[in-house]
Each structure stands twice: as C-alpha cells, then as structure tokens.
Amino acid sequence: MLETKNLGFWYKNEDEYLFKDVNLTFEEGKLYSILGKSGSGKTTFLSLISGLDTEKEGEILLNGESLKKIGLTNYRKKKLAIVFQAYNLFTYMTAFQNVESALEISGVQKENRKEFIRESLKNVGISEELQDKRVTQLSGGQQQRVAIVRAMVTGADIIVADEPTGNLDEETGRSIIQLFETIAHEQKKIVILVTHDNDIANRSDVVYELKDKVFNEVA
Ligand SMILES: Nc1ncnc2c1ncn2[C@@H]1O[C@H](COP(=O)(O)OP(=O)(O)OP(=O)(O)O)[C@@H](O)[C@H]1O
Numbered sequence: 479m480l481e482t483k484n485l486g487f488w489y490k491n492e493d494e495y496l497f498k499d500v501n502l503t504f505e506e507g508k509l510y511s512i513l514g515k516s517g518s519g520k521t522t523f524l525s526l527i528s529g530l531d532t533e534k535e536g537e538i539l540l541n542g543e544s545l546k547k548i549g550l551t552n553y554r555k556k557k558l559a560i561v562f563q564a565y566n567l568f569t570y571m572t573a574f575q576n577v578e579s580a581l582e583i584s585g586v587q588k589e590n591r592k593e594f595i596r597e598s599l600k601n602v603g604i605s606e607e608l609q610d611k612r613v614t615q616l617s618g619g620q621q622q623r624v625a626i627v628r629a630m631v632t633g634a635d636i637i638v639a640d641e642p643t644g645n646l647d648e649e650t651g652r653s654i655i656q657l658f659e660t661i662a663h664e665q666k667k668i669v670i671l672v673t674h675d676n677d678i679a680n681r682s683d684v685v686y687e688l689k690d691k692v693f694n695e696v697a
Pocket residue numbers: 489490496514515516517518519520521522523
C-alpha cells in the first residue's frame with residue numbers, strides 16, 4: 479500500500495500551497511484516478527508519489543516505509559513505472575527493442591528474454607510484425623501499448639500515468655484504460671492515473687478529486 483501522510487507542497491512560498499494535509503491511500507489491485515482542473519496540481523502530486531520531486535511537508539510511505547528511507551532513486555528504479563501522455567519511447571528503435579532496453583536499463587534478468595518480450599507485447603495486441611517496426615510507424619494507441627508493456631516488464635508494483643489517453647481518440651483511449659484495469663485487477667498492481675476525463679474516472683475503482691487545494695474521494 480502506498481499512502482500519503484499529511485502531505486503538503488508549494489513551489490514558491492507556503493502561502494501559495496497547492497495542497498496540504500493530504501492523507502490518501504492507494505492499494506494493490508485497484509485502479510485510481512486523480513481528477514482536477516488544469517493547474518490544480520495533479521501532475522505535481524504525481525511527481526511526488528513518483529519520487530521525482532520531494533514533499534515540503536509530511537511523507538509518502540510504501541508498505542509503511544517512507545520513500546526517503548527506501549531512497550528515491552531505488553524507489554523509481556525498482557518499485558515504480560511511469561507512462562506518459564506522449565509515450566516517450568525511443569523513436570529510433572523498434573517496439574521490441576524499446577521493451578528490451580527497459581529490461582537492460584533496469585537490470586532485470588529474465589530467462590528466455592526474447593520469448594518473454596514477444597509474449598508480453600502479443601498479450602496487448604502487438605503482433606510480431608508490429609514488434610519489429612520502428613515505433614514511429616505504429617499508431618498512437620499501439621505506441622501507448624508498447625509504453626505500457628515497457629513500464630510493466632520491469633516488475634514495478636506501482637504504475638502511474640499522466641493523461642495516458644490524452645493523445646488518443648475515444649475508442650482507443652477506452653481500450654488503453656481497459657488495459658490499465660487488467661493490470662490493476664489481474665496483476666494486482668497499484669495503478670494511478672491523472673486525467674481530465676470523467677469517463678476514465680467512471681471506470682476507476684477509486685477517484686480522488688483535487689479541488690480548492692483539497693483532495694476528496696468522489697463517491
Ligand atoms: N516547476 C514549477 N515551478 C513553479 N510553479 C510550477 C512548477 N510546475 C508547476 N507549477 C505551477 O503549479 C500549479 C500546478 O501545476 P500542475 O502541472 O501540477 O497542475 P495540473 O493539475 O497537472 O495541470 P494540467 O491539468 O494543466 O496538467 C500550476 O499553477 C503551475 O503553473
């Protein structure tokens with residue numbers, strides 16, 4: 479379980495805080511959405527729970543241990559994977575190579591590595607033929623699937639995604655959300671999405687809305 483304890487953050491000075499005293503929990507096996515207006519601080523919150531920035535007040539705990547104690551670099555490398563709106567794949571590589579590079583960078587050892595990558599990509603609908611194409615030749619939805627596999631293969635427990643369907647049409651977006659649902663429900667990961675989209679929020683198990691500097695669970 480990931481939890482925030484009295485989390486507070488501001489950029490310039492305390493009077494202009496984005497949020498304060500935030501106490502939220504994120505459990506394995508559930509899909510979470512963070513909703514809020516543009517500029518409310520959603521991405522900032524995601525940066526904190528991703529260990530990309532550090533809190534001004536309070537702390538973030540993974541299974542009772544603070545991220546500071548785990549070490550932010552260690553946390554980002556071993557526990558967490560990030561999926562971006564713009565996919566952030568290596569554009570000069572094939573889909574297969576993108577996933578392979580993630581395993582290499584994270585130092586994860588896999589038996590039958592090639593087979594494992596092939597199967598992981600096939601499971602999300604990327605055929606062998608597509609796997610061997612440069613990612614720039616794939617559609618947005620296909621690239622986002624590759625990005626999700628890339629995030630998953632390293633064995634992260636927490637998957638965070640900032641507007642992962644922002645560049646996709648509605649139907650493709652829906653299929654990507656379905657994939658995140660499967661990852662949460664079947665692989666028992668903590669999946670946290672930041673979104674503007676109420677439809678995505680409706681598909682989530684839990685929705686936290688950031689409004690007027692306060693997070694509330696939306697029923
Ligand atoms: N590095 C920074 N330094 C100073 N202010 C920042 C910085 N990053 C973001 N902000 C400000 O903090 C506020 C929250 O930004 P953030 O990107 O977290 O909002 P958001 O809810 O994700 O918005 P959007 O939905 O438009 O992406 C905004 O007013 C933004 O201008």
